[in-house]
Every structure is written in C-alpha cells, then in structure tokens.
Amino acid sequence: MSERRGFDEILRSRDFVVTFELVPGRSTRTRHYRHIIRFAEEVASKGLFDALSITDNAGGHPALAPEALGRELRRMGHHPIIHFSCKDKNRNMIESDLLALDREGLHTLLVLTGDYPRYGYRGRAKPVFDLDSVSLLRMVSEMRRGFRLSPEVPGGGVELPPIPFFPGCVVNPFKWSEAETLLQYWKLVRKVRAGARFVITQVGFCVRKFQELLFFLREEGLRIPVLAGILVLDIRLARILHRGVVPGITISTELLREVEKESQDPDRGREAALDRAAKLMAICRGLGFQGVHICGAPLDVEAAHELLERSREYLPRWQEFLPQFRDHPRGAFFLYEEDRETGLNRPRRMPLTPKTRRGILYPFMELAHRVFFSSRSPLFPYLRRWADKLAHSALEKYFLHLEYALKKVLFDCQECGDCVLPQMAYLCPQSQCAKFLLNGPCGGSRDGWCEVYPGKRRCVYVRIYERLKPEKRPYYLRDLELPPRDWALFRTSSWLNFYQGKTPRSTEPPEG
Template sequence: MKKDHDFKYTFELVPARASRGKALDDIISFAQKAVDDGILSALSITDNAGGHPALSPTALGREIQTLGITPIIHFSCKDKNRNLIESQLFELDRHGLRNLLVLTGDYPRYGYKGIPKPVFDIDSVVVLEMISQMKKGFLIDPRAPGGGTRLSPMPFRPGCVVSPFKRLEGELIGQYLKLKKKVESGAEYVITQMGFDARKFQELLFFMEEAGIDIPVYGTVFLPSPRLARAINKGVVPGCVLPDELLSRMESWKGPGKRDRLEFGARLIAVLRGLGYNGVHISGPGLAYEDVAWMINRSEAIKDLWWDFIGEFEFPHLWEFFLYEKDEKNGLNKRERTKTQRTKLPIGEYLSYRTSSFVHELFFEEGKYLFGPTKTLIRLLEKGGLNGVLTSFEKAVKAPLYECQMCGNCVLTEFAYLCPQSQCAKGLLNGPCGGSRDGWCEVWPGEKPCFYVRVYKRLRALEQQCTFLKHTLSPRDWEEWKRSSWVKVFLKKRVDKVPS
C-alpha cells in the first residue's frame, strides 16, 4: 500500500458556454476562495465537456493561474487536428499552463446550426508522445517548410484518464492496456473516470502495481445532483455507471447544504485514501467552495474508519468481470487474477478471420509463398500505367469485406481483420476511449458494439490477445487517403487515388 502522507485534493471546474456572466464569475470566486484557503492543490478545467461548446480552458486557466493556484488544463482530441493541437500546446507553454490532462474526449454534440464534424485526427496516446517530444526539445519534421530545427524544451506535466468501471472483460482489458501505452508515451499521473465501487477502485491499483506503473493515481469523487444522477443511471452520460440502489440513496439525500451528499463524498474520499490512492479529484455540479472544504475536512476526521465504509461502495452485480479474485473476508480483491474461459466465435466471424489470415499469409508476408510473384505482377501493372486499376481492384475487394474506406495505410492485421477506420466511431488506433457502456459504442448505444470489444473477443477466442495493443500506431497520413495500401506494401510507394 502507498503511504498517504501527501494526499492531494483537486477540484474540477466546468466553464460555461459564454465568455462572461454569473456562471464564470462564480468559478473565479470559487478559485479565489481555494487560493485563500489552501486545501486544494489544483483546479482542473474541462475542455468542451460532454462534447458541448464552452469557454476554452486556456482562457480560464490564465485567470486562475494569476490568482495563485495551479490550473490543470483538460486537453481533448475531439475538436482539433494535429496542427491545431501543436499550435495550442505552443500557446499553453507560452502562457505557462503546463499541467495537462490529455484525453480522447466525448463525441461532439449539438453546436452552431447542428452537429459539428468530429475530428479525432490523433488520439490521446499520440498527443502524449508529442508532448514528451516537446519536453525534450521538439524536432520539426525536416520535410516541413522550415523543418529540421529543434525547439527549446517545454516543461509540460501531462496526465491521463482510465476507467476501471467497465462491465465486460473486453472493455476493461482495453482500458488497462491503453493505460500502459499512455504511461509509456509520457503520462505522469492518472485520474480515474467517475465511479463508486471500492473493489473496482482497488483493482486499478493492483493492476498498476502488477504492470510496474509507478505514477501518482487520483480517484474521482463525483457528486451528481439528483437530476444528473438520474441521467447517468439511464446511461446517457458516456461511459458512466450509477446503479439503481445508489440512485435511491442519492434521491433521499437531505440536510443543510445537502449534508448527506457531502458525507457520502467524505466517506468515498476516506476509502480511496485507505486503499492507497495519492489523492482525489472532486467534481459535481452546484458544489460551493464551502461544501468542498467541509467534505475534505470531514474526510480527514473520519479517515481511520475507512474499512467501516467499504460496504457502502459495493455494487458487485454491476460488473460481469473483475480482473482479480474476490477476497471474501473484506469484499475487496485478492492478488490472484480471475481465471477466464475461452469463448467461441460465431462461425461466420471465425471463417472471416481465418480466411483473411490465410490470404494475408499467402500474398502479403514478405518472403513467403506468393509475395514475390504478386510483387512482380504489381510492378508490371504499375509500369504499364495501371495504378488506378489496382487501386479500384483493392477497393472492390475490401469494401464489401471490411467496409474499407481506403485510408491508404491498412492496419487490418493489427485488429483481427476488423477495420478501425470504418468500425470505430472515433477512428481510434491506439485503444478504446472511455465512452463504451455494457460493450456498446458511445455513439451508437444498443446498435453497434464497441470496436475494441469486438477485436478483443476475436483475439480472446483465438488465444491471440497478446498481440493486442502491443505497440503505438502512428496516426493516419491524410496524404494517403484513397490510395492503395496493397501497392504500398509491395512497392513501398504511393499510387494514384481511386477514381471517384
């Protein structure tokens, strides 16, 4: 267990969809009280939370920093391409805003005259890589105009998010494998998704220890209003779970300043501290600074009673899968991993996988079987000016089989012959976002399973899960869009785009 001598408290601010007005004045007033009181170590500022537009966290971060408290800037990938990401990182460094919480981000919601175009050009793992390079001295790509220069180091402190609160094995394993990638790419601390289950909170600590991930970890203590609690319970907030019995408890919260709500938060803080978390990240609508301060002081007073509170944060029926066996003595986890059964794939899926795998080995593995003759044929066709025919042929084969969109850089072999470009709503290449619920995609709940759950199921059934999310994939190069991946494999160069 980690020691709690330096237990930290942070609080999450959610900017309004405005540049002035009472909601923003209240945030500044909250921050001023936090500075005067000194209990909170930092204030985090969300980035278009829930996919809705709002004042940028940079604007609010600058004001808060001037008051004398550290802002943590949420930095998501949903609304910006890689060039805007780079530009905004320069901006943040310029303003001395270097504590970042890097996340994929919720799918964008209704904005000006409709739903905006989702971007997700690069994912949180690649943003963390970019930040790591900036910390060392970012080398501008020599192929870019003015490239080849190395910039001065930018001392960012990036963190990341993980959710242990996933019901299915395929969802949970994806979260943990992606966490490993995030840490390898430079994440220096981790904050959990909101959740209320003590055993799940502990599971994350055990996994991190087992995986050798030794960075500070903060548990989110989220206190919803009854209205928001009902919405989460119905499943309308991406990736968040709130069980019926907890909703009933929340709806009966009463007392001055909703004292029961704050007592609940104080007890959860005590539990997280007892489990070994390095601190907590507090959030919830309508919390005044005085509420937060009361809750923190109360949690300090009851911290030694945390074992007594564990039963209040147990919801075992919610989860189909735990990574570790249950410790019946205390309702938490033993150190042994849960034994899982191999499942069977439906015959159609099995045949699709096996056929794809066979064809790949036959034609595309360098030095094997038909790779050489195919390469010769493609070279001849290319010399004969038939590039367009080759590209169209690839599209005709792969579109019906994989819903191929001809991204030009095929990664089917990385994902058990499922295509992330067409099957993942956010087109993510380095692991799942946190938005899935009960195995369904955040964007198409009840209609389309999460892409990563599908990949995991395929690999798990075929006992090849060790190949899953092993290394970081580079983002797509949009210069390759609508060009042939096959020709690239054989001739190591780009060819014509598909005729429209």
C-alpha cells in the same frame, strides 16, 4: 516556478493530493463564469486544493476554451490542469494549441480522447479525432524532449527547444465485462509508455474496481501517481447518470433510489452527497491512492472545506464504510478474486471466460494476408516487382477501383491507403469506430456498446478482442501502438503502398 514543476513537485512531496474540477460554460459574460472566478479566488486565499482542473468541451458541447480560464487561475496562484482532448482538432491545430499553452505557462495537461461532439451551431459538429490519446501523449512527449522538424517542411532541419509539459491521462476502471476491463487497462499501459506522468480515474462507486486498478498497476510494475475520481452525487446528476446520458459513467437503480430518498431531506440531499464523497475519499486514501480528483461538487467554499475536513475525520475508520460502496451490476467481471471478509480483492487473478467460438472470416483473411501481404511470404519479391510496374501505369486507377470495391464489401473500407486491418483482426477502426481510434477503445462504451450508437453498434475493440481470443492472441493488444493515419496516402492503393514501402505501419499479422 513553471506549472510543470509545480504540480510535479506537489505529487512528489505530498502524501495525498486533492484536485478540483471546474466546468466552464459557453461564455465569460455569465453569472456562472463570475461564480467560477469568485470560487477560485476564495480557494486560492484559503489554500483548499492542490490544483484546479478545467474541462475541454465536456459532454461534447462547445464551451470556453480551458486555456482562457487557466490563464486567470494561474494569475491567482493556482496550478491549473488543462484538459486536452483530441475530438475537435487535427494534429496541426493540436500542435498550435500546445505551443500557445507553453506561451501562457500552462504545462500540466490531462490528455484524453474526449467526448463525441454533440450539439453545436446549426447541428452536430464534425468529429475530428485525428490523433487518439496514446498518439497525443507520444506527441507531447516528443515536444518535452524537443521536436526535430523534418528537412522537407518550411524552416525544417532544426530542433525546437524542449517544452516542460507535464502530461497525465485518464482510465476508466468501471467496466463490467472482461473485454472492456482488459482493454482499458492495456490501453493505460500504452499511455504510460507514451509518456503519461500521472493518472486520474473516471468516477464510480465500486471500491473493488478502485482497488483493482491499483493491483493491476502493481502487477505491471508501473509506478505512477494515481488520483481517484470522486463524484459529489446529487439528485440531478444521479438521474442523468442512471439514464446513461454521460458516456462511461453508470450508477445502479439501487443507488439512484438511495439518492432520491436523500433528496427528500430539508437540504435536498446536500449533506448526504458530501458525506458519501467524504467517505469515498477516505477509502481511496486508505487503499493507497496518491490523491483524489473531485468532480460535480458545488462551487461553494464552505461545502468544499466541509468535504475535506470530513474526509480527514473519516480516514482512521475508512474500512467501516466499505459496504456502502459496492455499486456494480449483477454478474460484473472483476480481474481479481473477492476477499469476502473485507469486500475488497485478493491479489489473485480471476479465471477468464472460456474462449469464444472461432469464426470463419478471420482465419481465412489471415491466411490470405500471410500469402499475399507478408514480407515473409515466398511470393513477396515477385509481387513487389509487379507492384512497381503497375504503379503510375495506365492500369493503376483500375486496380485501385478493384481493391476498394472488394474491401468496401468486406470491411466497409474508408480508402485510407495505410491499412491496419491485420492488426485489428480484420475489423476497420476507421469505419467501425465512431472516433476512428487506433490504439484501443475510449472509456465511453457501456455493456460492450459504442457510446455514440448504444444498442446499435458494438464497440469495435470488444469485437476485436472476441475475434482474437480463440486464437490466443488478445494480449498482443496490450503492447500494440500504432502511429496516426497518414493523410498523404488517402485514396491511394494500400496494396501498392505496402509493396512500395510507403506504409509506416507494420502489416504483419500479430503473433500468438
């Protein structure tokens, strides 16, 4: 049985699924790796978990490639879930890695953007992010159906056999502002449409946010298995998360103080950490999640067994524990009204904040775009003929310098030649997003700040949302899906490319 059928069948046939996350280190020649192997062997013999997942350079640090460990887990009888990120590979290397995973029979993927690269050999590694999670899911979906190679490529004009990948995606519901919350959920809609077959959430300790995600999916009519991320929170992790070192995960000072107090116990808080995780597992099952994804837990079979048994014991009383999981900042945004009796949500939308003040640049740029760069403009036929004459003439290079000098000043242009400014409220994601993302933000922003430049650069998608809100247009981001950048157009004129029909992406401004 293939990995795809295995995990797919598990999700369809079982009431509640439990997966466990493994984080390999930088070498197979260490005690940590041997510990992972022993743990996996014991788990396989006892049948504790439905699947084991393997991270892909978690935290942006180099580590053992997940397929190496996945190969060993598969031999033990596990259903490995391979974390597959966009951060370190261009699209050609991504395709090669996917073909290698197919050869190894590793078909269950957790597709994600990935953490920004940090420490590497002799300095920080170059961030790649040639694809984002939406375009990567779209690529995997096409491979599931069978790639048709372009006649222009070597060996092209043929259709490759379908590959039975079973891709999932991630979502971070633990966002505390209106813009970040809606942007996360809208991106999830695009991920599901692009081919995600299951969802795993980021970890957190706010039950209203867990339930909020389920309400949103139901409201959107998206029937897809969702696993709640459950963190076994010890004092070491609590201090790291409170400092904001791990993108996308936050805990309050109150929760940190609670864990610090627990760490004074003779077992250094082990019992309390397992108990907290077991209660949250029971709550998530009670809320209607199809499973949980356990993170940060010790590689201890006895502790794992205790965690699972205790969560089953707590299940009939899950509502009693709700008051213990309200970890969110003061003034946090919630998409649905609070049910004061239960501390959960009512399925009724909260009103959004008043529209922000309309800026000057956006309406001006939109007007200029509609006049000069819209196929609906009366000037379009004349400008197209003019562009055809200018292209490949002696004046083309001077026109190119003029275009990019102007756009560099206005937008910090990166000379893509395939411009998406009109879709992005005239904010360039190639210069304003550290990960160059085209289909919505990553899950790492915090309080509206970019995960890579906290306190220095605001998330470009939050800024896009704020620009579009006075125009009553932010909801168009929910359905927008842009193809990846075409590097064949790099350092060519995006204006001439538009008129000559070389840009595959629509350049029409969004409608209200």
